[in-house]
Amino acid sequence: MNRIGDRAVVLGGSMGGLLAARALAEFYDTVTVVERDVLPAGAGNRRGVPQGYHAHLLLASGAQAMDELFPGLLDDLVSDGVPRIAYGDMAGIHLTLGGHTFGRGGSVRKGPPTYMPSRPFLEGRVRSRLRGFPNVTILDGHGAGELTATADRRRVTGVHVGSGGRARTLTADLVVDARGRGARTPAVLEGLGYGRPEEERLVVHVAYSSQLLRIPPGTLREKLVFAGAQPGRPTGMGLLACENDTWMFTASGTAGREPPSDLTGMIGFVEQFTPRHVIDAIRGAEPVGPVARHRYPSSQWRHYERMSRFPDGLLVFGDAICSFNPVYGQGMTVAALEAHALRKCLDRSDSGVASRFFRASVRPVGTAWKFAIGSDLALPEVEGPRPWGVRIGNAYVDRILAAAETDPAVADRFLRISGLYDPPLTLAHPALVARVCAANVRRRRSTSNAERYDTSAAPAR
């Protein structure tokens, strides 16, 4: 281990901040996490994380990355009743993507699992693990304000924090801004004379309505039901089994389609593209608490790695770098992968950490970004540039999804890649391309045979 400094301060104590703090705990004598909200003792929703009321998936790669940071975390989640579902276990999933419903027969080797704790439950567990590090302090109920810097503005030296009208300054060798997509780091950098990072943005206007439900055990054999938007119908739904026999039911709309804010309206909104037995289960469920709503305007990526100058003593982390359309369930996984990137950067040397970390974060962020943006642009309802690479990529993905209807190996491969587990290049693996082609040829043949023998539309002689 490479000891780097006396104190690191992390601004924001949500998943990004907690994971960053875990990475820093190996390299600084003390790590202080500053969180504006007063934090609940265990699992609980709070103002600063409004997304906590909505469906959250922990993708397999993120789950494994978190378990390496907090060994035993996943086993604890499972023993606390958190459902998990392995790639390849299609019996437990009903999945419709781009209008293609994945086949549920056949068998492929079972892969690593995706976990489905509710968001507050996961954050509570990670927070309690972090509290177990003797050199980490979580200072909740404290808002982070202006950063302090040396007179020549080459180094950030700390941050002003306030609580109940009282202010103080925390000095730090490193300040990590993990205050989410609304973090004001670009303005801070501009104020210090560094300019603002370039920003990429795709307006998606996603809206969520979510209702926590209690469904009697044994009602559904699926643990995860998901029907994504498709061209011509930019609406979707998810039903996820969570801990304590609760289920999170979410109805979503893209490009300004707004799901209703009452359970009956939500059911009507998703009824057309949700299996009948699932609708019946939702109708018969007991609602827990009120329906929650969330609006998400745009995916945004702040390219700190492209800045020619950056002050020492400052990093940006998690959603504050890049915030993805939540429909793809990537944010926490990318934050966990960033924590590993940060750990590696700090382990190598203490100089130039910011530029090395920002460059290293491009890999997980960029992979997730391309997947999310490409998928959004497959919907004609989303406005944005569609260069030929995106169009060809989306046409190929549509063939993959069509093949996944009948070929479980293709379904498995696609889920591993979209789950950020396997690298995107494996989409072009010759064996996969061959299976996709073969399945699409079979599909076309059976469609044209069906049309040839379908005389129902023929005029009566």
Ligand SMILES: Cc1cc2nc3c(=O)[nH]c(=O)nc-3n(C[C@H](O)[C@H](O)[C@H](O)COP(=O)(O)OP(=O)(O)OC[C@H]3O[C@@H](n4cnc5c(N)ncnc54)[C@H](O)[C@@H]3O)c2cc1C
């Ligand atoms: C509706 C929705 C659904 C999602 N679903 C998924 C999913 O299925 N899977 C997945 O992996 N990801 C999902 N995400 C993304 C995921 O929630 C985030 O990526 C994750 O929380 C990491 O974000 P973060 O910690 O960087 O920022 P945030 O979660 O936004 O946290 C920012 C923190 O900073 C604190 N803060 C803000 N200002 C200050 C201040 N001045 N001083 C001190 N503290 C401050 C806030 O209180 C908060 O705790 C979803 C997001 C949304 C919106």
